[in-house]
Amino acid sequence: MIKIREVDLFENLKRKFDIRIENCPRMFLDKGNELNSVQKDMKCIVKREYSAFDEHLTDDTELKCDTELNHIKPDIYLLRVKKEDIRQILRYLKNSEEYFFERLDCMVCCDRKKDLEIMYLLQSDKYNVKCGIRVEIDKKENQIATVSDIFSNANLEEREIYDLFGIKFINHPDLKRIFMPEDFVGHPLRKDFIIQRLN
Amino acid sequence: MKIIMSSIEKLYKWSRLNSLWPLTYATSCCGIEMMSVSASNYDIARFGSEVFRGSPRQADLLIVAGTLTLKMSPILLRLYEQMAEPKYVIAMGACACSGGMYRNSSYSVVKGVDTIIPVDIYLPMCPPKPESLIDALIKLRKKLNDKNPGGRFV
Known part of the structure; x- marks a missing residue:
């Protein structure tokens, strides 16, 4: 029959950072x-x-x-990490030979009313594994460090998230609106954004 | 003299009605229908409007085909202002007429192009069939023929 063997992929990462694995493929x-x-x-x-x-x-x-x-x-690993560690964890996952998460597929943001959540979707082409890294962001603080120097395509993704959700990315090279006009007021995908209705 | 002027006016009107050149302006799926109108099956050339101009200076007719977003609206206004008189506008599709399905729940769509530029003919469907665009063109020609709108060169 099938050989069953379980390996904890993120054993090393767990030793270094404070992470929690939410889903295993x-x-x-x-x-x-x-x-x-x-x-x-x-x-x-x-x-x-x-x-x-x-x-x-x-x-x-x-x-x-x-x-x-x-x-x-293939399925997806989901990790929940702390906001302060995000740059170190992404750099480690990208560069270390045991993971090679070299590609940032996309960034997902979600307004969960009590807080905001960003998910970084990483893809390892070498091992054919996907991984989602979730970060919670407090609404009062409303900012997170940029990862655009680690993954260069994060530049546009972060501008999009800034445009639609209003999260500020610290040290981002060019943080301005990308979809909405420059003089637009508010961030439209926030739950507290009110759409002007005509009738 | 009056007789000569009126016959010249008639000539102007006849020539203007038979050469309504549209501007190439399409933002979404209505643009596909507009393309098929200009192709051989429906053949808008029968009405003299087959010449889709790339420059607003050379166009008489602005067919606003498709959804107009907030970010696109100053560009449309500028295109309209760059067109030479006399100029006519057809709002093609539900989005251009009133905002369509984006009217109540969208943050980025202009609720009808008539909030920005004056519109002569509304053509609400999603998207309109090519026949109905031809119908709108014929209605516009009738309107121009009946009312004799003031052009600068008459």
């Missing part, structure tokens, strides 16, 4: 497929999670699933 492998060494290291193959996922799983269906899912099904 489920990956399924065909029993015929041999893993290469990198995949073995990066793996958490969880048949037990998969059976929890589907209650009606019998042995036969399991076999069927094994033959169908002969590729690694």
Whole structure:
């Protein structure tokens, strides 16, 4: 049957920073497929999670699933980190050889009424792993350090978040509006923004 | 003298109605319909409006095809002001007429182009079929023919 092996990918990171893992990917492998060494290291193959996922799983269906899912099904890791560490953590994840999260896919911002949340979505092309890093931002403080010198495409993403949510990015090279006109008042995707209605 | 002037006016009117050159201005899906109007199947050239000009100086007709956002509105106003008299405007599509589905809930869309520039013909649909754009053009021609709007060169 399937070899089950769980590796904590962020073991080293946990030792260095104060992070909390919120979600771990489920990956399924065909029993015929041999893993290469990198995949073995990066793996958490969880048949037990998969059976929890589907209650009606019998042995036969399991076999069927094994033959169908002969590729690694990627999912996403979610980490929650502290705001002060974000630059160090991103730099570490980008440069260290065990992760190689070299690409910042996008930045997601969300107004959760009590606070704001930014998620950095990272992609490791070498190991085919995705990772989302969540940061909470207090509404009174309303600012965070920029990462545009680490990932250069974060420049435009941060300008967009500043435009629509009003979060200030410290040390950003060119922080101004990108979608709305320059003389626009307010930040439209905030929950407390009031849309002018005509009728 | 009166007879000569009136016949010249008629000539001007006839020539103006049959050469309403639109400006190439399209911001969203209505622009696709406008393109198909100018293509061979519907063929707006039958009404003398097939010449989509790239410059506002050479255009007589501004077809505002598509959603007008807040950031685009000063550019549209400038294009309209750069057009030479006499100039006519067709607001094409629900967004250009009133804001359409963005009217009540959008922060970035202008609620109707008539808040910025005067509009002669409204054509509300989402998006209008090519036939209806031809219909709007014919209605505009009728309007010009009936009312004899004051152009500077008559």
